[in-house]
Amino acid sequence: MKQGAKLWPHKKAWKVSLVLFLVAIAILFAMDRPPLCECGSIKLWHGVVESSENSQHITDWYAPSHFTHGLIMAGVAWLLWRKWKLFGGRPSRWALPIAVFVEAAWEISENTPMVINRYREVTISWGYSGDSIVNSAADIGWMTLGFLIALRLPWWASVALGVFLELLALAVIRDNLTLNVLMLLYPIDSVAAWQAGG
Incomplete structure (x- = not known):
């Protein structure tokens, strides 16, 4: 998005983002997640999605979803601060730390027993046991990369990239960010059957 220059983080925003990242990692260690x-x-x-090693390494088929989180959060930041002049537009360069905070909060909640069990019950992620800390850290990194790239692209290119990544994951693993959210919030039996190869 061409207007993204005013959302580009300044030095303090980078430092706060790093601190938030490190706090998230510390919380995951405190939760006794495997490193x-x-x-x-x-x-x-x-x-390999149907594997005990899924969500345990640096990159897997769910990394594009986290990259897409960054595209979406950059778009939301642009709408809030550039279009609607939220807070007079002044905090716009703090958009990255806010995005890192949201992504870190998701990584922490995603690795709670309640959410792990929800994944096992209603999504394609049967047998899911949560992420390793390496994977969670990488996921925050993928979101950050998506966010920063979105700031450099025209809005239509960010949308096209997000749609491409969604369709790629859908074609290869029968899952993506859209289906993941749908199945977590409103499971549909026919979708679950299709994802299972039925």
């Missing part, structure tokens, strides 16, 4: 995959290794890419 890395129980397999004992850290992979740059793990592409």
Whole structure:
């Protein structure tokens, strides 16, 4: 989005974002989340969704969803601060720390027993046991990258990129951000059956 320059974080915003990231990691450690995959290794890419190693490494088929979170949050920030002049537009360069806070809060809540059990019950993620801390940290990183890229792209390119990533994941793993949210909030049996290959 061409207007994204005014949302680009300043030095203090980068520092606050880093602190929020480190606090999230500390909370995940306090929650006794595994630091890395129980397999004992850290992979740059793990592409098998129905696997005990899913959501345990740096990148997997759900990384595009987190990248898309960043695209969406940049769009929301642009609407709030550039179009609606929220708070007179002044806090706009704090949009990245706010996005990191939201993503970190999701990573923490996603790894609570309540949400893990919800994933197991109603989504394609049967047997899901939560993320490793390495994966959660990478997910926050993917969101940050999506956010920053969205600030450099025209709005239509961000939308096109988000749609492409959604369709790619849908075609390859029968899941994506849209279906993940749908199935968490309002499970549909026919969608679950299709995701299972039925």
